[in-house]
Amino acid sequence: MIPRLQGLFARYLAQNLHLSCPGPALGDRGQVAAVALRGSRLWISGWLMPGNWQLCDADGPVLPIPLDMAAPDGTPAGARGFSVSVPDGTGPLVLTDGVVRAPIAGPSEKLRRRARRALMPRFALCLARATPLVLRFLKSHDPSLRPRIRKALGLWVEPPAGRLDPALWDGPRPTPPAAARVTLVVPVFNAFDLLPETLERVVRHTDLDWRAIVVEDCSTDARVRPWLRDWAAARNAAHPGRVRLLENAANLGFIGSVNRALAEALAWDDPVILLNSDALVPPNWASRLIAPLGDPQVASVTPMSNDAENTSVPLVSRARPLAPGQGDAIDTVAAGFHPLAGLADLPCGVGFCMAIAPDWLRKAPGFDPAFGRGYGEEVDWSCRLRAMGARHVAQPALFVEHRGGASFGSAEKRRLIETNNRILQRRYPDFGLEVQRFIAADPLATPRLALAIAWAATGADPAPAPRPALPIYLAHALGGGADHWLARRLAEDCRPEGAGAAIVLRVGGPRRWRVELHLPDLPPISGETEDLDLVMRLLAPVARRKLVYSCGVGDPDPAGLPAVLGALHRPGDGLEILFHDYFPLSPAFTLLDADGRWRGVPAADCADPAHRAPGPQGQGLSLADWRARWHDLAARPEARLVVFSQASRAIVAGVWPDLAGRIETRPHRLLADLPRLSPPATPRPALGVLGNINQAKGLEVLAHLARLPGAPRLVVIGNTDPRHPLPASVTVQGDYARPDIPALARRHGIGAWTIPSVWPETFSFTTHEALATGLPVLTFDLGAQAEAAARAPNGHVIALPPEADPAQAAAALARQFDALFPPPDAPG
Known part of the structure; x- marks a missing residue:
C-alpha cells in the first residue's frame, strides 16, 4: 500500500508542484527572468538580443532557443522574448550564444523539499475526497468514475470547459407589440464602399416600424453626402418622415455626431438603436435586439458579432473577418435561440449596434466629449449608468456582422484606443478587472460555441x-x-x-x-x-x-x-x-x-x-x-x-x-524526428522503457524483471501506473517531450530499449521512436510492435509461449538482453 501511495504522490507532484526562482542577467544581451519547476520540467523564460542562442549541457547543445515571443516592456530595441522547457534534472545547463555564457540552475533541493512537504496536506485532502469514488469504482467498475477520481486526486489535466446551457433554445417566442417602433441613430463618415449595403439592409431587414436619424459628418469622400441625400429622399417619398438627414458643417467626430442625433431622438419615447455605418444587420433583427429592454433595469443591449469585444464570436475580443453571406448564415442559428434566454450582463455595451432604453438615455443623454473622435465612450457611458443601477446585456439571439474600422483607419483606431484607455483607467480603475472576470466566467459560453460552430459550418x-x-x-x-x-x-x-x-x-x-x-x-x-x-x-x-x-x-x-x-x-x-x-x-x-x-x-x-x-x-x-x-x-x-x-x-x-x-x-508518421544515438561506452548499459506504462503496456513484466538476479538497470522514460508499483531500483523519469529523448537516453546511460506491451498494439508510436534511435529494441511477438521490430535491423522480437504470465515474459526479456549485453560473470 505504501509504494502505491508514494507512486500516486509522485504523480500528484508532477501536476501540482510549481516553483520558480530568478535567472541570471546577461548584461546588455538579455535576462533570464525565471527558471520555473512545473512538475517534472524546468521552464526557462526571459528576453535576449538576436543571436544563435543554445541551451547546453556537459555533452553539448540540448536545444536551440527560439526567439519567437514579444519582449517585455522596457527591454532594448530588437530584443525578443523566449520560453523553453527541458526535463528536470538535465544539467548543469548553460545558456550561450558562443560569446556570452550564463549558468542556469533550477530551484534548490531545499526549496523542493519544503514545497513537497507543503503539498502533503493538500494531497491527503485529495485522497479523502477520492476515496468514496474509488470504493464505488471497485464495486461497479463504472468507467465514468475514472475522470472524477482523477479530478478528485488533483490529476485532471484537461483544460476547463463551462457547462453548456440547454435553456438557450427553450420557451415560446414573445411577440413584439404591434405599435413597437425604434429610432435608429446612424453616424456616417466616409466608408462609401460599405454605406449603401448597410442602409439597404436596414430597409430590407428591419422588422419593426422605424425612423432613422442619419448624421453625415463632413466626409472627405465627395460621393457620400449626395448619395445620402438621394437615399433619404427616396425613403421619405415612400414613408414621409422615415429619415432625417443631419449634415455637419464641420467634422464633429463620432461622439459629436452621435450626441447631436441622440438629442433629437429624445423627442420620442422609442428605444434608440445606435448603428455604425459598418454594421450589417440580418433579417428580422430589430425585434430581437430590443426584446430585453422589457426589463426596466436594462439600459442597453448588444448583439453577438464577429467584432464586438465581449460579444465577439468565436472568441472574446478577437475580431475575425467574414466571407460574404456568413454573417446571415450565422444569424439563422442565433435566431433559433429564445430572445430572452441566455442574456448575460456585460461590463459595458458596444456601440457598433446597441439598443438603448429611452428612460436610461434621459439619465445619460450622450457620450462624454472628453473621448475626442471616439473609442471608449460607450464604456464611460455604460459605467455611469451602472453606477445608477442599470444593466447592460448581451443578446445571444442576434448576430450582426461588423466590418470594423471602416469609419476610422486602423492606425488611427489604435491611437484613439491608447489615448482613451488612459482616461478610462483614471475614472474606473476596477473596470479592467471586471472585464477579466467576465472573460474568465464567460456567461456567453453556450451561444458563443453554438455560433462559432455555425461559423465553422459556413467555411470558417x-x-x-x-x-x-x-x-x-x-x-x-x-x-x-x-x-x-x-x-x-x-x-x-x-x-x-x-x-x-x-x-x-x-x-x-x-x-x-x-x-x-x-x-x-x-x-x-x-x-x-x-x-x-x-x-x-x-x-x-x-x-x-x-x-x-x-x-x-x-x-x-x-x-x-x-x-x-x-x-x-x-x-x-x-x-x-x-x-x-x-x-x-x-x-x-x-x-x-x-x-x-x-x-x-x-x-x-x-x-x-x-x-x-x-x-x-x-x-x-x-x-x-x-x-x-x-x-x-x-x-x-x-x-x-x-x-x-x-x-x-x-x-x-x-x-x-x-x-x-x-x-x-494507413501507417502513422512519427510525431517527431529523432536522431540515431550512440550506445554508452559501457558493457552493461541501462535498459530504457519508452512511454507511459500500465498493466497492458507491460508494467507487471517490468516489476518481475527488476527483481531478477542480475537484472539490467531499468529506466522508464515516462510515467507508471501507481496501482502497480515498481521496485525502488527502477528509475522513473516522469513526463517528457519527444525531443527530450536523446538527452534523456544519454543522461541515464540507455543502451537498449524495450517495449514490453503484452497486448497486440495497433501501431505503437513508442516502438517506432525507439527504433529510430538506432539502439536495440526488444519487444514481444505481438501486434504492430513486433511487426515494426521485425522489419528493422535493430529490432529483436521475443517469442512467448501461449498464455505466458508476467514472470515468464520477464525471464524471456532478460535472456534477450543478456544475449546482447552479457553480464560480467557470464561464461566467456
Whole structure:
C-alpha cells in the first residue's frame, strides 16, 4: 500500500508542484527572468538580443532557443522574448550564444523539499475526497468514475470547459407589440464602399416600424453626402418622415455626431438603436435586439458579432473577418435561440449596434466629449449608468456582422484606443478587472460555441476555394498516442487548404460530452454537457460533415456509442472508424482477458468478464451483441475502416471478414524526428522503457524483471501506473517531450530499449521512436510492435509461449538482453 501511495504522490507532484526562482542577467544581451519547476520540467523564460542562442549541457547543445515571443516592456530595441522547457534534472545547463555564457540552475533541493512537504496536506485532502469514488469504482467498475477520481486526486489535466446551457433554445417566442417602433441613430463618415449595403439592409431587414436619424459628418469622400441625400429622399417619398438627414458643417467626430442625433431622438419615447455605418444587420433583427429592454433595469443591449469585444464570436475580443453571406448564415442559428434566454450582463455595451432604453438615455443623454473622435465612450457611458443601477446585456439571439474600422483607419483606431484607455483607467480603475472576470466566467459560453460552430459550418475564415466537409471526431480524454495523432490531424484540418476548422466530441471527462471547436490560431472553444440532445442541436448547422470515430474508451455508456455515431452520421456523409485500439471489437480495448493475459482474439461467445460491456445502470451486453452494434455502423455504405498496421488489419478482418474490403491501412508518421544515438561506452548499459506504462503496456513484466538476479538497470522514460508499483531500483523519469529523448537516453546511460506491451498494439508510436534511435529494441511477438521490430535491423522480437504470465515474459526479456549485453560473470 505504501509504494502505491508514494507512486500516486509522485504523480500528484508532477501536476501540482510549481516553483520558480530568478535567472541570471546577461548584461546588455538579455535576462533570464525565471527558471520555473512545473512538475517534472524546468521552464526557462526571459528576453535576449538576436543571436544563435543554445541551451547546453556537459555533452553539448540540448536545444536551440527560439526567439519567437514579444519582449517585455522596457527591454532594448530588437530584443525578443523566449520560453523553453527541458526535463528536470538535465544539467548543469548553460545558456550561450558562443560569446556570452550564463549558468542556469533550477530551484534548490531545499526549496523542493519544503514545497513537497507543503503539498502533503493538500494531497491527503485529495485522497479523502477520492476515496468514496474509488470504493464505488471497485464495486461497479463504472468507467465514468475514472475522470472524477482523477479530478478528485488533483490529476485532471484537461483544460476547463463551462457547462453548456440547454435553456438557450427553450420557451415560446414573445411577440413584439404591434405599435413597437425604434429610432435608429446612424453616424456616417466616409466608408462609401460599405454605406449603401448597410442602409439597404436596414430597409430590407428591419422588422419593426422605424425612423432613422442619419448624421453625415463632413466626409472627405465627395460621393457620400449626395448619395445620402438621394437615399433619404427616396425613403421619405415612400414613408414621409422615415429619415432625417443631419449634415455637419464641420467634422464633429463620432461622439459629436452621435450626441447631436441622440438629442433629437429624445423627442420620442422609442428605444434608440445606435448603428455604425459598418454594421450589417440580418433579417428580422430589430425585434430581437430590443426584446430585453422589457426589463426596466436594462439600459442597453448588444448583439453577438464577429467584432464586438465581449460579444465577439468565436472568441472574446478577437475580431475575425467574414466571407460574404456568413454573417446571415450565422444569424439563422442565433435566431433559433429564445430572445430572452441566455442574456448575460456585460461590463459595458458596444456601440457598433446597441439598443438603448429611452428612460436610461434621459439619465445619460450622450457620450462624454472628453473621448475626442471616439473609442471608449460607450464604456464611460455604460459605467455611469451602472453606477445608477442599470444593466447592460448581451443578446445571444442576434448576430450582426461588423466590418470594423471602416469609419476610422486602423492606425488611427489604435491611437484613439491608447489615448482613451488612459482616461478610462483614471475614472474606473476596477473596470479592467471586471472585464477579466467576465472573460474568465464567460456567461456567453453556450451561444458563443453554438455560433462559432455555425461559423465553422459556413467555411470558417474566408477561403479562395470550396472547403472539404467539416470533420467531427469522437475521441477520448485519456491522452496517449491516439490523442497525439488527433492533435496533428486537427492542425491539418485547420490549414487554409483543409476544412478550416474541426469539431471534437470528447468522452471520458467530468461530463459525458465535451464539445470542442478547433479554429486556426485560436485555442479550442469548448463546453461540456450530459445532454445528447443539446449536442445534436449544436452540431445541426453542420450540413457537410465527415464523421471520424477515433476512440471512445472511457465513455460511461460505451454500448450506446454506435447509436450516437449513427445519429450523427447522415446518408452521404463521410464516415471513418479508426482502430487506435480494438474498442469496436471488444469492451476490453486491448483484447486482454480479465487477468491481463493475451489469449488471442476472443470469440463472439467468450464468457470472460473483460469482454462484457457495462452500462450506465449496470446492465451487461454480450460480446456478440457489442460487435453487432459496431458492425451495423461499420457496414454503412460510406464507412471506411482505418487501421495502422498489417497486424491490426489481420485482427479486424478476422472478426469481420465481410468488411475486409473496406479496411484501409494507413501507417502513422512519427510525431517527431529523432536522431540515431550512440550506445554508452559501457558493457552493461541501462535498459530504457519508452512511454507511459500500465498493466497492458507491460508494467507487471517490468516489476518481475527488476527483481531478477542480475537484472539490467531499468529506466522508464515516462510515467507508471501507481496501482502497480515498481521496485525502488527502477528509475522513473516522469513526463517528457519527444525531443527530450536523446538527452534523456544519454543522461541515464540507455543502451537498449524495450517495449514490453503484452497486448497486440495497433501501431505503437513508442516502438517506432525507439527504433529510430538506432539502439536495440526488444519487444514481444505481438501486434504492430513486433511487426515494426521485425522489419528493422535493430529490432529483436521475443517469442512467448501461449498464455505466458508476467514472470515468464520477464525471464524471456532478460535472456534477450543478456544475449546482447552479457553480464560480467557470464561464461566467456
